[in-house]
Amino acid sequence: MEPVIHFAPYTGWVYPNETVFEWSVLIAVYPYLTGLVAGAFTVSSLYQVFGFERLKPVAHMALLTSLSFMIFVPTPLLLHLGHPERAFNSTITPHLTSAMAMFGFFASFYVALLILEGWFAYRPFIVAQAQKRTDLLGRFYRLLTLGSYDVSEHAMRYDRKWIFALAVIGIPAAHGLHGYVGFMYGSLKSREWWSSDLMPVIFLFSAIISGVSLLAVLYVATCKMRKIAVDLGCLKGLAYTIWAFIMVALVLEGLEFANIVYKGREGVDMIMQYVTGPLLVPYFVLQFGIGAITPFLWLSYMIWRGTSGKALIVGVTICACLVLFSVFMMRWNVVIGGQEISKTGKGLLSYHMPFWGKEGAFMAIALTLAPLGLLYVLTRLFPPWSDAATHAHS
Amino acid sequence: MTKESKPTLAARRAFLTKLGGAATCAAAGAAALAAIPGASAKTEPAADGAAFPTKDYDWTKHQWGFGVDATKCIGCLRCVEACKRENDVPANAHQFRTWVERYVHLEGDDEVHIDSQQDPVNIEASGSEKTFRFANRYKDAKVYKAFFVPKLCNHCTHPACVQVCPTGATYRTEDGVVLIDHGYCIGCRYCVQACPYGARYFNEEQGVSDKCTWCYHRITKGLQPACVEVCPVGARIFGDQRDKESPISLFIRNNRVQVLRPETGNAPNVFYVGIDKEVN
Amino acid sequence: MPKHIVRLILILVAVLAVAAIAKPILTVDSFYRFGHYRANSVPEIAAQEPVYQTPRYCYGCHTERRAQWSAGSHKTVTCEVCHGPATGHPQSGKLPIPTDAVKLCTLCHEAMPGRPKSQPQIQVAEHSGGQQCTVCHNPHSPKISSAATKVSGDAAAGKQRAAACASCHGAAGISPNESWPSLAGQSAPYLVRILSAYKSGDQTDPIMTPLAKELSATDIQNLAAFYARLSCKSADGSKSGGDAAAGKALAKNCAACHGETGSGGNPAWPKLAAQKPGYLVNVLKAFRAGLRKDPMMAGVARGLSDTDIANLAAFYAAQNCQSTK
Structure with missing residues (x-):
């Protein structure tokens, strides 16, 4: 049994109550999962709303990925609460001025939206299964049809309208949702490292690149598993998307850091000491160097040279993995890093992550991978493959 | 933030009822809600017309304030120990409702040395994590300037902690005290993060946030907060700002007082005298 | 409108309706009474019992101590600062009398950078040679007044006056019997204090009171000086019942x-x-x-x-x- 409270070692002057880290690795996992949701949904919307036809092979997958990750978004939060059984207090009596209370509504609304959009997208498939199957699963599909097997052109026209409307609402919802996560940190005036107007936008763009990267990796992996050829056009489409957004993400994060340094408000000395000391490797090397600049340059090179074939698949997959890692490091550096710089502006703390336990590394890894398990189940129930029997609209 | 006009609040509430209901139930279903014990706990409403919050105390008649005269503080830490005992604060050297900071400038050293009772050197001097004393660590050093500063929750007029609480488990009372409803707090610790003064901590055993209440259970019975009660040198001053002859009113009137981190806009209600530029 | 759309809308409306009904039911009663919080939590917090009771609580029984303390320089240091919170006392036991006075007193009186000059402070190592503070200081009234320590009596004059005391306390200040105290070598300030107490009536004794009333302040000083100088006699094997x-x-x-x-x-x-x-x-x-x-x-x-x-x-x-x- 590990001690109930972990006290953090510190240097310099920190407030006594700061020696306990209140937001652990789980709170870094949570915006990471939210980001993957928003990013994956972006891909789905690029296809559904903006007509990026080359993304069709991953469009349904994007929806399912978004849903599976969104369902797990509340888990790190619930595990972290002192009274998880009271979690609904924040929805029964939401405090309007609290970013966190409003987040609950955005998140719930978004889950509902994802389920609805998925339902419409898969309705022809659900109806077909309901008519074909007689087993327990058949019952499940029949329940989902809501008792209507109508897949006439008249009905499908309605469905398409709904899908379009939901996707249109979904874009601001997804991005609002994730921008809002950034606002939860950016709106706190207690910490110089968090308190920034750029925070929501930074979170949003890193979310997009992480989600798109996740889809790129999942797409390549599922193609290999199903032993089918990777659609290079689709992969290239994903690569362009990553490339375009990573540029914005890099610029924003660079600006954010430049702002802190240039404004040089009270406590900046400690921040400089921190970023050139304990944060040097996680921030500059891992998050920026390896995680963002490397894939950016590599993707630029491949786009410039028109790389194709196996080199493109390997290149994009590795770049996507690096981006996924970079974005996690970004979450870590914000959530944990913010708390490692004392509110006094005169001291630094250091967070030590336990491996086991409710808020340990194992739990963090498990929660990050769990959505993939759910995604596997969902792909069995609702195959997202566009090359298989046509089931979706259009 | 604290005083919203009634129609606005009602309108927002109505809107929230719809939006909140929709989202909540889409996500989990109303049945699950009903099963939440904490959420459905009912409490007896207080009888109308009687004084609130107790029959002998009417909170509309007071506006509390706290003063700290750092020039008087001797760093004996009796306040810290009394607070821990009075309020059942965890008996460790890491979580406090009130604490005392020591600022020391040494000759020929630009850097100010700051420590508090939780510093390992001071814990070694006290001999336990349950009792506190400042080690005489600068006894043989050439001290240019040194002083002690007691700290506690500032009971801000615009508290950042109340602003971020998602449930309404922390609030500012009519008599100017920021309290935490331990029966309603979900333990998200957003408030702990939001407080610029480090005044809040998380009580692991109870699973809720905690902080100074100005001993609300004492001041509503006509007593002083425990830290004020035990301070042997009168470095802590407490009283009703409505009463122009109260200790706190006189303290504010007769001194040039300042507050910590005014730039946050939190508008603290703990007033300091005799602190230096480094204190925040 | 296709059937499935109608049903979907019905489900959504039903969910909203349930939510709208559930919200007021699940909201705890006193919420929103004064603002965005549970009003009843305020009396709950206010109902907590104080642990520290203030000196007024102690006055009831410890009247003599109060008189001494409230006249001394420690009158700003309340009882519970040193003895701990009085809750439960006397019903559930005594309050601690601090045994390690050095540790306790130096919390405030150890010379330390940062302490205001007005605070009496000592260099612990030099001040008392490791003796307990209470050896010299009465914690309830710690100032050592010069009157109490310096006795300026005339021992010779005292000797004459002491003739009247000899029958009980012995000519050389060594009591001939068990019930009356020997006075030889006794601390002079103590003798002054106790004789003055008999004289003033603060202390009473059927024999000593009338005798002391006859003494002038000078007599008392002289007597004290006389007895303090006498040589005491150590144990002569007086038997007693104790271990x-x-x-x-x-x-x-x-x-x-x-x-x-x-x-x-x-x-x-x-x-x-x-x-x-x-x-x-x-x-x-x-x-x-x-x-x-x-x-x-x-x-x-x-x-x-x-x-x-x-x-x-x-x-x-x-x-x-x-x-x-």
Whole structure:
């Protein structure tokens, strides 16, 4: 049994109550999962709303990925609460001025939206299964049809309208949702490292690149598993998307850091000491160097040279993995890093992550991978493959 | 933030009822809600017309304030120990409702040395994590300037902690005290993060946030907060700002007082005298 | 409109309706009464019982102590600062009498950078040579007044006046019997204090009171000076009923004021070494019964049994009064 409270070692002057880290690795996992949701949904919307036809092979997958990750978004939060059984207090009596209370509504609304959009997208498939199957699963599909097997052109026209409307609402919802996560940190005036107007936008763009990267990796992996050829056009489409957004993400994060340094408000000395000391490797090397600049340059090179074939698949997959890692490091550096710089502006703390336990590394890894398990189940129930029997609209 | 006009609040509430209901139930279903014990706990409403919050105390008649005269503080830490005992604060050297900071400038050293009772050197001097004393660590050093500063929750007029609480488990009372409803707090610790003064901590055993209440259970019975009660040198001053002859009113009137981190806009209600530029 | 769309909308409306109904039902009663919080939590918090009780709580019983404390320089240091919170006392036990005075007193009085100049501070190592603070200072009124320590009597004049005392206390200040105290070598400030007390009526005794009333302030000074200079006589094997070894263990609690063997300490307080055991027993019992009044001793004697008293008396009676410990 590990001690109930972990006290953090510190240097310099920190407030006594700061020696306990209140937001652990789980709170870094949570915006990471939210980001993957928003990013994956972006891909789905690029296809559904903006007509990026080359993304069709991953469009349904994007929806399912978004849903599976969104369902797990509340888990790190619930595990972290002192009274998880009271979690609904924040929805029964939401405090309007609290970013966190409003987040609950955005998140719930978004889950509902994802389920609805998925339902419409898969309705022809659900109806077909309901008519074909007689087993327990058949019952499940029949329940989902809501008792209507109508897949006439008249009905499908309605469905398409709904899908379009939901996707249109979904874009601001997804991005609002994730921008809002950034606002939860950016709106706190207690910490110089968090308190920034750029925070929501930074979170949003890193979310997009992480989600798109996740889809790129999942797409390549599922193609290999199903032993089918990777659609290079689709992969290239994903690569362009990553490339375009990573540029914005890099610029924003660079600006954010430049702002802190240039404004040089009270406590900046400690921040400089921190970023050139304990944060040097996680921030500059891992998050920026390896995680963002490397894939950016590599993707630029491949786009410039028109790389194709196996080199493109390997290149994009590795770049996507690096981006996924970079974005996690970004979450870590914000959530944990913010708390490692004392509110006094005169001291630094250091967070030590336990491996086991409710808020340990194992739990963090498990929660990050769990959505993939759910995604596997969902792909069995609702195959997202566009090359298989046509089931979706259009 | 604290005083919203009634129609606005009602309108927002109505809107929230719809939006909140929709989202909540889409996500989990109303049945699950009903099963939440904490959420459905009912409490007896207080009888109308009687004084609130107790029959002998009417909170509309007071506006509390706290003063700290750092020039008087001797760093004996009796306040810290009394607070821990009075309020059942965890008996460790890491979580406090009130604490005392020591600022020391040494000759020929630009850097100010700051420590508090939780510093390992001071814990070694006290001999336990349950009792506190400042080690005489600068006894043989050439001290240019040194002083002690007691700290506690500032009971801000615009508290950042109340602003971020998602449930309404922390609030500012009519008599100017920021309290935490331990029966309603979900333990998200957003408030702990939001407080610029480090005044809040998380009580692991109870699973809720905690902080100074100005001993609300004492001041509503006509007593002083425990830290004020035990301070042997009168470095802590407490009283009703409505009463122009109260200790706190006189303290504010007769001194040039300042507050910590005014730039946050939190508008603290703990007033300091005799602190230096480094204190925040 | 296709059937499935209609049904979907119905489901959504139903969910919204359930939510709208659930919200007021699930909202706890007193929420929103004054603002965005549970109003009933305020009386709940206010109902918590105070732990620290303030000096007013102590006055009820400890009247003598109060008089002493409130007149002294420690009047801003309330009872519970040193004795801890009074909740539950006296019903569920005594409050601690701090044993390590050095540790306690130096919390405030150790010379430390940062302490305001107005605060009395000592260099701990140099100040007392490791003695307990209470050896010289009465914690309830710590200032050592010069009147109490300096006795400027004329021993020769005192000797003449002492002729009247000799029948009971012995010509050389060594009491011939068990019930009256020896006075030879006794601390002069103590003798002044106690005689003045008999004179003023603060202290009463059927024999001593009328005698002391006859004394002038000068007489008292002279007598004190005379007896203090006499040589005390150590244990002559006076037999007593107590167990000196057991008494020694108990006497640790007295050492802070009376010295380890009863012959050192605050001059305002009596030396006990080689005192008549019978007298010691009588006095302790008088303190215990409240017949003799002293704020410090009343508390100390209250917890002693008859055996304890006998043992203590035996221990002090057997000590060498020439040592200064």
